[in-house]
Amino acid sequence: MSGKENLFQSLGLAFYLAGMATGSFLNSKSTASFKRLLSYEVGNLLVGSFFLVFLYLHLGYGISSNFNAPVSPEDLPQFPLFLWGLGGVFLIGSFTGAELPEFLKFKPLEKNKVLFLNYFGALFSGIFLNFLLGHSFDTKQVLLIFTIMVGVNFLTLIMLSRKWILVLSIFLLPLTFSLSVRLGEKIEKAFLASYYLGTKVDGFREFIRLAETSSKIGLIENIKTPFQDLHLVTELPVRGSATKGNISLYLNYRPQFDLYSYTTYHESMVAGALNLSQMVPRKVLILGGGDGILLNVIKKFLPETKVTLIELDPVMLNIFKNNSNLLHFNDDVFNSGFGTVVQDDAFAFIKEDNNKYDAIFIDFPYPYSDELTSLYSAEFFKTLKRNMNSGGFFIVDFPVTDGENFSLLYLKLEKTLKVAGIETVFPFGPYSSFVYGKLKKETVSFSYEKMPEDIHLSTSLNLFGLSHLERGEKSVKSFSLFYEQ
Amino acid sequence: MKKSSWFLITLILAFCSLSYEFIMVKVMTMSLGGRIGNYNLIVSLFTFSLGMGTLFSEKVNKEKTKETLCVVEFLLSSVGMLSPALILFFPSLWLGSLFSLLIGFLSGFEFPLLLNIKPNSDSSLLGFDYLGMFLASIITPLIFFREIGIIPTLILVGMMNLLIAIVILEKSKLSKLAFGLFFFTSFFVIKNHEALNLSVGEVVF
16 A cells, blocks of 8 residues: 555564564563453454554545545555554554463463464464465455454453353454444545545545545446455546546556556557567567557557467456456457467566567566566566577566656666676656667667657657666656656 | 573574575565465465474473574574575575475474573563564565675575574684674675675666
8 A cells, every 4th residue: 555565564574573572571470361361362353353444544534634636655644554554563463472471371381382383373374364365355354354263262262261251242242343344344445535536525524425425526446356456446527627537547556557648658668669679579478468458559560470468467367358448448459369368477487488589578567566576686587588589679667756766776777687688778768667678789779760650649759768867867757647746 | 691692592593584584585586486376385384394393392302402402503504595595596496495494494493492491581582582583574674685685685694693503502712703703704795795696686676
């Protein structure tokens, strides 16, 4: 949600472990107590059920009372993210950390077995969690399942202690779950409406009602896949407004494209690379691009070429093949018989594929996760090199929107490509940036007289080299076609 | 050795164990791709073997706890430093799985052995164990990986582990030598981190 998945993954684990440490330090009582163990379980149950609800509530209300336009991850207030996200994780860690010493006190002569079962539980949780995520359960549902498990644990402990609190728990558990489910769903909808539709509200009640009222402004399809959160936002047309009436796709809260920007990005990539290479590739590989737009643009420019597309997410392929609202983006290319589509991890595919390609188009989402950052590594490009014909080329999206860091990151990528043995590197695109590469060293530049005539004006404006980046100069890039920054 | 020294040792050992795990996951993702199954397999095997190590540590002769811990740390330092480098040069899921099992199994021995050495400090030892892992989850991916790169991080963590193994021996001359070696290596690694990373490249983002 923050758009900084790597950072928050590490911080999330860190806060959980800090919580565990705090819990262990605080639980230094010498005798074992069922009552204490029960209180830790209640703590876990309450925090686990509600922290996500409060996160959506705080963020959503914060956005809708301050913004009247759609926001980006960078606009999200960091304090609530820290408070509810990391605070919740810290509290759960604290209660969990206090439990293990308690169990060790109950069984002082069998510490190794207690520790073994503790690790075994962590193993089970890891496998079970991945099973749930792999079967398209969303974060809220996973949280609920784990909260129910804590609840069952809590009940078992109560039955073991045979206390009057059993009666109370019979009321407390269903109340917690029903509140969490009912509130959570409504508040998540309101949060998404405020995030994507830019609905400004005047009060708290109006924010809660946003879950129902937002459908008058736009529709948000919330699709969870085993790999990402996919949000398809349709803003309804408004008379007199030039910017309403748009369809946008967001992956993990990051924009991918919308009606106004998708042609510039994909046409620049294909027309730019073909113009720079001055060749007609016979065999093309597309890595990513599960929306089919790039495949369709290649079909337009190279209708006779053999194309293979590798996409990790089967849900993405499915919706861009079957959702009638989205077919105009790719002209129904997946049902046209053009190209071969393979569902696999791109890195793993190129490692195992022995084919050589004349052109490789790399169209991945923004590198916010560990898996995606590894695709901008020397190892990836060293592997990619094996799949390229000696005169072939590749083109990779360089999705940086921060003007200050653009030059710095480009130099890092250039160095990485050189380490991987890519001799020619050419950055271009002031609006949508790409890096073009060839194995052999040669001088490349655009031949504007050979540009196809049927490309869009916005594409033509994007086909400019960014050679000043190589000199380490600050970029002029401070805006994009998608976001006003 | 003072009680506080054992707490510090617990903290550093937990730091090293989790750091090895971060390095393994990073290296596996870089050399084998980001298939979710690979990541899960590595983490699951590590956790499973942690549990097995804990269970097997029961069989250790209580009178030889310190010696066993020292051997475990020497082994862990060697396997921990060697395995990511081997995976980078000979990428294989089987090799990665085997090393994850080994690192997890050896790390699983650590905590019960420390509990045997300081039997009445369960909560505090657990606290320092978690604190070490907390520091690893901040320092290793957010500072070490970004600032000095993967291979230099691996060398630093391995040397830290080796240093602890020697300190546990309680032989003052050897310990002094180990401290010297550790600081010299750290200085060398940090100074030459660019060259050390060059053979494996770096991650742009």
